[in-house]
Every structure is written in structure tokens, then in C-alpha cells.
Amino acid sequence: MSGYTLGIDIGGTKTAAAIIGPGTAPTKPDVIGYTEVPTPARDGAEAVIAAAADVARTAIAASPYPPDRCGIGTAGTVDPAGVVTHATDALPGWLGIDLTARFTAALGIPVTVLNDVHAMGLGEARHGAAAGDRLTLIVSIGTGIGGALVHEGRVITGASGSAGVLGHLTVAAPWRRRCGCGRWNHLEAYASGPAIETRYAELAGSPARLPEIGARARAGDQVASTVITTAADLLGSALVQVVTVVDPDSVVLTGGVARLGDLLGTPVATIISTQALPGPDRTRLRYSTLGAHATLLGAADAARTARA
Numbered sequence: 001m002s003g004y005t006l007g008i009d010i011g012g013t014k015t016a017a018a019i020i021g022p023g024t025a026p027t028k029p030d031v032i033g034y035t036e037v038p039t040p041a042r043d044g045a046e047a048v049i050a051a052a053a054d055v056a057r058t059a060i061a062a063s064p065y066p067p068d069r070c071g072i073g074t075a076g077t078v079d080p081a082g083v084v085t086h087a088t089d090a091l092p093g094w095l096g097i098d099l100t101a102r103f104t105a106a107l108g109i110p111v112t113v114l115n116d117v118h119a120m121g122l123g124e125a126r127h128g129a130a131a132g133d134r135l136t137l138i139v140s141i142g143t144g145i146g147g148a149l150v151h152e153g154r155v156i157t158g159a160s161g162s163a164g165v166l167g168h169l170t171v172a173a174p175w176r177r178r179c180g181c182g183r184w185n186h187l188e189a190y191a192s193g194p195a196i197e198t199r200y201a202e203l204a205g206s207p208a209r210l211p212e213i214g215a216r217a218r219a220g221d222q223v224a225s226t227v228i229t230t231a232a233d234l235l236g237s238a239l240v241q242v243v244t245v246v247d248p249d250s251v252v253l254t255g256g257v258a259r260l261g262d263l264l265g266t267p268v269a270t271i272i273s274t275q276a277l278p279g280p281d282r283t284r285l286r287y288s289t290l291g292a293h294a295t296l297l298g299a300a301d302a303a304r305t306a307r308a
Contacts, residue, residue: 004032005303006060006067006109007296010052010074011116012090012143015039016292017056019063020071020300025153026131029300031293033062045093053106069306070111071299072099073119077162082113085161088180090143112303116295117164118155121148123298124252128290133249137242139166141235141264142255144180145188149246154305155298166242167192171234187238191231193256200227214260231257232264236271243272243280254288261287 003022009015016036023029035058040047060067077086082100103111121138130136138148145167149156156163167188168181179186189195193210201207204223208216217224239251253265269285276283288294
């Protein structure tokens with residue numbers, strides 16, 4: 001065996017691949033031949049699979065080390081066999097696809113598939129912001145809100161593969177909002193990137209993208225500050241419930257909304273430290289250090305573990 005692993009990250013907007021070296025945690029392995037393309041989501045599942053296989057072959061061609069296994073992190077809920085059991089409109093036609101079988105046939109090497117946030121969490125826990133922690137909760141806040149609970153280097157996936165899906169916790173918001181899943185008053189409907197942009201447009205009377213809302217808040221715009229603070233308060237209140245139950249060493253924030261930095265993190269940390277029970281109130285709040293490589297590194301680690 002070469003010890004090199006192909007990592008693939010399939011998201012609703014981008015698909016990436018790279019060859020991941022055999023480095024051991026907590027050292028970050030080499031990332032070779034990183035390649036990224038837009039995900040052709042609107043062209044259907046077959047187009048997405050073809051694009052992912054093509055970008056994987058490009059990464060393989062760019063590396064002098066042929067991989068002997070492949071790890072894939074994908075949007076959607078994935079069962080232990082690598083079949084997508086739940087998917088959103090971000091990847092139309094994704095539900096029911098046996099990704100393990102499809103990519104094993106396409107690439108000719110053993111394939112391990114898991115949810116992309118689970119893979120991201122594994123990457124951060126083993127090589128990134130939570131390296132060295134026994135139990136960590138990774139919270140990805142972007143177009144949606146996902147999570148992963150990683151215990152001693154292994155993701156806790158739950159009975160159906162959906163453990164850690166924080167975005168669908170019910171929150172006590174001051175107004176009703178339907179979540180993208182069709183149900184009401186889920187965290188994702190208030191604290192995701194699109195939710196923050198929607199609320200800002202409602203209150204300000206004009207639209208703005210998330211980075212601009214953050215810039216306006218730092219410049220003293222009261223509406224922007226209120227919108228971000230409200231999202232942070234709801235996120236913090238949800239996290240208090242989770243950290244009180246699981247008592248992790250750390251919570252790691254990642255994703256586009258996490259790039260708001262202290263505008264988001266400071267109120268979240270304050271809520272955890274003042275509202276959680278003694279013990280969990282000391283949970284450390286951190287930010288991702290691996291960025292775009294987190295899912296690839298975690299997926300590669302999952303593939304190695306599967307072969308161990």
C-alpha cells in the first residue's frame with residue numbers, strides 16, 4: 001500500500017479533490033494536487049458523479065503517489081454502506097445513490113463515504129483546531145447548519161447517520177420562520193448565511209450579502225448588528241443545550257458565517273459560559289484552522305480507519 005489517500009469533497013456549490021499524504025495526527029498531512037470545480041448540481045446526480053470522478057482523476061494525475069483508497073465527504077445524510085438516505089435541493093436526485101458502489105467502479109480503489117460535515121469535523125479534530133481534544137463538537141454554519149461530534153478520533157454518526165445535525169434543532173425565536181426542510185423554527189432558518197441575509201433585507205429594506213452585513217455591523221450599522229446578534233443568540237442558546245448534554249472539550253465554528261469572527265463568536269461564547277452547567281460552561285470556543293482542506297483530510301482519515 002502507498003499510504004496515500006484520495007480525498008473528495010462534494011458540496012452543493014463546489015467539488016474538490018486532492019491526494020492526502022500519510023501524515024499522522026495531529027500533524028497535518030501533505031495535500032497534493034488540490035483541484036476544485038463548480039458542482040453541476042442543476043444537471044442532476046449523474047453529472048455530479050461524473051464531475052467528481054473527473055476532478056479526482058485530475059488530482060491523481062498531479063501526484064507522483066498513486067492512492068490506494070478513497071474517502072468522500074458529501075452533502076446529505078449517508079448510511080454506513082455509503083448510500084445517501086437524505087438530501088436537500090442543493091443536490092437534486094442525490095437521494096438513494098449508492099456512492100460507495102459508484103465511485104469504487106469509477107476509480108478502481110476501495111471507497112469510504114460519509115457526510116461532509118462529519119468529514120470536516122474529523123479533519124478538525126485530528127489535524128486542526130481541536131487536535132488533542134478527547135471530545136469536540138464541530139459546527140459548520142454556511143448555507144445550512146451542520147455538526148459533527150468527534151470522540152477520540154472517530155465521528156459519532158448515530159443510528160441513521162444524522163448525528164450532529166444542529167441546524168434542525170427547534171429554537172425559541174421571536175418570529176416564525178419555515179426551515180428549508182419544511183418544518184418550522186429550526187436554527188438553520190435563523191442563523192445560516194441565507195437566513196441572516198433574509199432578515200437583514202427585511203429590516204433594512206434592501207439586500208446585502210453576508211460579508212457586507214458583517215462590515216456594516218463593524219462600522220456601527222445598528223440593523224446589521226442586531227441581525228447578527230440575534231443569530232448569535234439563537235445559535236448560542238442551541239449550543240448550550242448540546243454542550244450541557246455531551247460536555248465536549250471544545251466547540252469549533254467553521255463555514256462562511258463563522259468568518260464573522262467575534263461578531264458571532266463573542267456572544268456565543270458568553271452564552272455558553274453564563275448559561276451552561278458548571279463544567280460544560282468551560283467548553284472552549286474555537287475557529288476552524290483547516291479551511292477548504294478540512295473535509296478532504298477527514299474523508300481521507302475515515303478511509304484509512306475503514307481499512308485499519
